[in-house]
Amino acid sequence: MGLFSRMETVVKSKMNKLMDRMEDPRETLDYSYEKQLEMLQDVKRGVAEVATSKKRLQLQRSKLQQNLEKLDSQARDAIKADREDLARLALERKTTLNTQIQGLDQQIEDLEKEQEKLVAAEKRLSTKVEVFRTKKETIKAQYSAAEAQVKINESVSGISEEMADVGLAIERAENKTENMKARASALDELIDTGTLDDLTSSGDDIDRELAKINSATTVDLELEKLKKEAGK
Structure with missing residues (x-):
């Protein structure tokens, strides 16, 4: 088990290094920003849905209020016509509508609070997304600049190594040339003094x-x- 555990650790380490070389932080930042935008859009859709539901309830309440006023008028007309039974029926329906309107008022109030919460959440998230976008672009610019600097330094380093090799080759050639000149001069001197016979x-x-x-x-x-x- 100890051997397999160590092997697993080594494999994970190798994979992490490989992923680190393959990963471009600029792409990761852009992906994170896109995800945050999607979250922001979800919140905005939630706000729109709550606002739509609240509007529907308000329209429904408006219709019930119109019916309520109509029943109130009918009850008055029934009393004038000495039709207490019709007046009672109208008032009973009016009572039922009042109960429904009260229920709608409570739902509308709850949706209003929910909408306010979502709007506040949307503003906070929108601010965070904008801050992240600015930071993201700053980091991307810094990374690109650092990447360019690394490439330049690597190129300069390569040129320096090549120039060093060229310098060594030139130095060796000059040394050989000087040695050859010295040898030729020595041979001339030996020939002139007769120490060395001129075979020519x-x-x-x-x-x-x-x-x-x-x-x-x-x-x-x-x-x-x-x-x-x-x-x-």
């Missing part, structure tokens, strides 16, 4: 020295020739 030239060191002497003699002869021609 023929003969040994004696031949090279004789070649130098011959070259110097040739130069001297040419110089004397130019002096004679110039009269010096």
